[in-house]
Amino acid sequence: DSGVTQTPKHLITATGQRVTLRCSPRSGDLSVYWYQQSLDQGLQFLIQYYNGEERAKGNILERFSAQQFPDLHSELNLSSLELGDSALYFCASSVVGTGNGEKLFFGSGTQLSVL
């Protein structure tokens, strides 16, 4: 167990809908990362937060947004969902989020299915 908690584990929804994925980092970790894993794109970095502030942005669509709250948990919001958004969404955390070789610890992911 990595100590990173993601809920829900599975989510099934329809096109056009909006969903929220939740992540609680390991105790003491200040930084949270979101990754998307799909069959065609592999593992793609979406966005990173550090202590409540956005630190880095990757291949995140405008329909997607995230935030990190004062208690350090994070939420990834996906709106106007399309079939192609079906994927496994991972949250990871690290102590300070400075990159530079810092180890990331991943949760078990949320499997999103858009029908």
Add this chain to the structure above:
Amino acid sequence: AQTVTQSQPEMSVQEAETVTLSCTYDTSENNYYLFWYKQPPSRQMILVIRQEAYKQQNATENRFSVNFQKAAKSFSLKISDSQLGDTAMYFCAFMKGEANSKLTFGKGITLSVRP
């Protein structure tokens, strides 16, 4: 931009045998880190091993070791005494050695350990 290539999509090994998973990468950076992550059927991404590019000594973690060839930009993972629990997808990943860098993953390789 950095790229990570895992050209073998699948491998199979007999229990208790040794197997080597290949990874190559392309970068113009001199300071970076390389990782292997394991994703078993439970889907969780588990950190297996990390290598600092500035270290000549190959990293080892129990039955897992790497063969890091910086000039050739090669980073292979050797699993000794393979166990059934090693059955998983294995991802090679790269991170620049600077602030706010992120993990860039390869496509992964599926390893099956046969009893």
